[in-house]
Amino acid sequence: MVDFGFALYAFTMLFLIVDPIANVPIFQAILAGKKEGDRKRIIREAVFVAGLVLFILSFAGKAVFSLMGVQMYAFRIAGGILLFLVSIEMLYGQKSKTEHSHDDKEVAKEMDDVVVTPLAIPLLTGPGAITTGIVLFDSASSVEQKTVVLVCLPLVFVASWLILEFGQGFFERIGPIASKVFTRVMGLMLAGIAVQFIFVGVQEGAKALGFLA
Numbered sequence: 047m048v049d050f051g052f053a054l055y056a057f058t059m060l061f062l063i064v065d066p067i068a069n070v071p072i073f074q075a076i077l078a079g080k081k082e083g084d085r086k087r088i089i090r091e092a093v094f095v096a097g098l099v100l101f102i103l104s105f106a107g108k109a110v111f112s113l114m115g116v117q118m119y120a121f122r123i124a125g126g127i128l129l130f131l132v133s134i135e136m137l138y139g140q141k142s143k144t145e146h147s148h149d150d151k152e153v154a155k156e157m158d159d160v161v162v163t164p165l166a167i168p169l170l171t172g173p174g175a176i177t178t179g180i181v182l183f184d185s186a187s188s189v190e191q192k193t194v195v196l197v198c199l200p201l202v203f204v205a206s207w208l209i210l211e212f213g214q215g216f217f218e219r220i221g222p223i224a225s226k227v228f229t230r231v232m233g234l235m236l237a238g239i240a241v242q243f244i245f246v247g248v249q250e251g252a253k254a255l256g257f258l259a
Contacts, residue, residue, distance in 0.1 A: 048190065048194065049190065049191060049194065052186075052191050052194055053194045053197075053198060056182055056194055056195050056198045057198040057201060057202060059178055059182060060175070060178060060179065060182070060198055060199060060202045061202050061205065061206075063174050063175045063178045064096075064100075064170055064171070064175050064202055064203070064206055066170070066205070066206035066209040066210055066213075067209055067213070069169055069170065069206075069210065070209065070210060070213035070214065071228065071232050072169060072232055072235075072236060073089065073092075073165065073169075073210055073214065074214055074228075074232075075136055075228065075229040075232040075233070076132070076136070076160065076164070076165065077089075077160075077214075078229060085214070086211065088160065088161055088165065089165075089207065089210050089211055089214075090207065090211075091161045091166075092161045092162075092165035092166040092170065093166075093170065093203050093206055093207040093210065094203075095161060095162055095166035095167070096165075096166040096167065096169075096170035096171040096203065096206075097171075097199065097200060097202075097203035097206075099166065099167060099171050100171040100175055100176065100179050100199060100203075101179075101196065101199045101200070103171075103176050103179060103180065104176075104179030104180055104182065104183045104195065104196070104199060105183060105196065107176060107179065107180040108180050108184060117250075117251070117254060118173055118176070118177055118250070119246075119247045119248070119249075119250035119251040119254060120247070120251070121173050121176070121247075122173040122243050122244075122246055122247030122250065123243070123244050123247035123248065123251070125167070125168035125172050125173050125243050126240045126241065126242070126243030126244035126245075126247060127240070127244065128163055128164055128168060128240075129164055129168060129169075129236055129237075129239060129240035129243060130237060130240035130241065130244070132164050132236065132240075133233045133234070133236035133237035133239075133240055134233070134237070135233075136229055136230070136232060136233030136236060137230055137233035137234060137237065168243070170203075170206065172243070173243065173247070179195075179199065182195050183195045183196075
């Protein structure tokens with residue numbers, strides 16, 4: 047019998063940590079200037095990659111990280127650095143890997159790059175989402191509950207795709223000047239998120255290494 051209380055808890059936890067609503071303006075800023083078809087494809091592929099990665103790591107992440115000797119605080123710091131680099135480009139309006147070049151092959155490569163980093167990882171599936179997925183799966187007390195976690199994961203990303211896909215329209219209607227201002231603000235906010243990722247990672251690392259109580 048399905049434990050609906052646990053199912054609701056698992057879905058809510060995963061949805062909140064993936065946080066597609068907060069990611070709508072960030073996706074909009076990063077994908078500014080993309081053609082409609084390219085933008086939709088990038089969002090679809092980013093959500094798929096993020097969902098697949100989180101599904102696999104929730105199921106086998108603890109064993110994989112232990113085997114590789116990688117701690118979550120190291121992953122958190124690395125994700126923060128990647129986000130900070132993107133935020134600098136957004137703040138100063140620099141041409142980044144999210145921009146089109148004149149070479150069609152280079153365009154395709156750059157779009158494929160941005161699908162994985164930073165959109166799928168770490169914006170959607172970041173250290174917090176990975177940690178939550180692993181903890182939820184490990185804390186499930188029965189096969190039924192573990193199955194519930196694995197079912198909730200794709201449902202969360204279907205909901206995320208719908209929000210990211212249709213939430214973009216609002217930002218397209220506010221005009222180019224407002225979009226540029228919004229991009230700078232989002233860059234500043236993203237920088238804050240990145241620094242927080244790094245700070246928490248350093249703090250966790252210091253505790254793990256015995257430098258903090």
